[in-house]
Amino acid sequence: MKAFGFLSFGHYAPFRGSQTQSAKDMILQTIDLAVGADELGVNGAYVRVHHFAPQQASPIPLLTAMAARTQRIEVGTGVIDMRYENPLYLAEEAAALDIIAANRIALGISRGSPEPAVRGYEAFGYTGSADPRGADMAREKFALFLRAIDGEGVADGDPHQFPHGTRLPVEPRSPGLRERIWWGSGTRDTAEWAGKLGLNLMSSTLLTEDAGVPFHELQRQQIDRYRAAYVAAGHAGAPRVSVSRSIFPIVSSRDAMYFGSRPDGDQVGVIDGFRSTFGKTYAGEPDELIEELLKDSAVAAADTVMLTIPNQLGVEYNLHVLEAFAEHVAPALGWKPNTDGPVEGYPARA
Structure with missing residues (x-):
């Protein structure tokens, strides 16, 4: 494991005990958490994106x-x-x-997860999908997005200003941006597709398939098929x-109170119409x-681990979780504190 970071779902609600009562709380606390994680030497700060829910929805301003x-994260x-x-x-x-x-940056993009709204993307003005889940629309849009960040002309130039047949690219552009784009894959087949495109792979604690094996083994199959497809496609x-x-490392009585009695083991259920496998919570x-994580074959195969955090417990507690993992667990998995910048090939701020 070269790197680890936190993944915030960005929940907020005026519930008793929540440290994140409003959208303002969530947004400002996420920034503070990123600053604190950067100071700890944590490698990454990542946010989930959900629409029509009291969660983070528009990530670019927040990122x-x-x-x-921050300086390094x-x-x-x-x-x-x-x-x-x-x-x-x-x-x-x-x-x-x-x-x-x-x-x-590490922009994870995908079809997305089930939303509270039925075909909510149509309310945003995006119609015409033949797929009840909108996967066809997501793939088409993503293909255009990749062409745009690669600098391809995507609009006809005004013939009064440009030679006939001129195609204009979007601006601004950032060289090498495609190397920092990830595909969020929920199956082994979509992981292969991402490998063929030469993208990075982002795999969650949920896979929308069930092969009758432990979650980490199914996810390891996904990673192996992705890497094989990447090589077969000729990507360097x-x-x-x-x-x-x-x-959740349990190093205090508060940790034990929150996570000491968590159920152990993977779960299998149905989400978005698919029989799916959910990864277990590690707490101890x-x-x-x-000992448990060294047996996790997907963690062993990945270079980056994203720790899903209970953001509504507040900045101070979540920094405690990150610090406990960094001090007591991560070094045994091969991690060293981030003092220079993101993972190899990703420069720090000047």
Whole structure:
């Protein structure tokens, strides 16, 4: 494991005991958490994206603020729901963010997860999908997004200003941005597709398939098929792979109160019409966690682990979770504190 970071779902609600009562609380606390994580030497700060729910929904302004307030940490998403996006505008935003962050970004993009609204992307003005889940629309938009960030001409130039047949690219553009784009994959087949495109792979604590094997083994199959497809397609270099895990070192009585009685084991259920496999929560004494995580074949295969955090418990407690993992668990998995910048090939701010 070269890197680890936190993944915030960005929940907020005026519930008793919640430290995140409003959208303002959530947004400002996420920035503060990124700053604190950067000071700890944590490698990444990532946010989930959900629409029509009391959660983080528009990530680019938040990531921009996080990048501007930090020096080394990578900022990103897990994942942007492409069904809700204008691909050309997203390309412009992504380039601007990449420039501000000095290339310290990891934009996870995908079809997205089930939303509270039925075909909510249609309320955003995006219609015409033949797929009840909008997957066809997400793929088409993503293809245009990739063309745009690669600098391809995507609009006809005014013949009064440009030679006939001129095609104009979007601006601004950030060189190498495609190397910092990830596909959030929920199956082995979509992981292969991402490998063929030469993208990085982002895999969650949920896979929308069930092969009758433990979650980490199914996810390892996904990673192996992704890497094989990447090589077979002729792409050079070593693509990055991240996995998400719920990991809570129990080093205090408060940790034990929150997570000491968590159920153990994977879960299988139905989500979005698919029989799906959910990864388990790791909670225990540091030595116990190290032993369990060393047996996790997907963690072993990934270079980055995203820790899903209970953001409504507040900045101070979540920094405690990150610090406990960094001090007591991560070094045994091969991690060293981030003092220079994101993972190899991702420069720090000047």
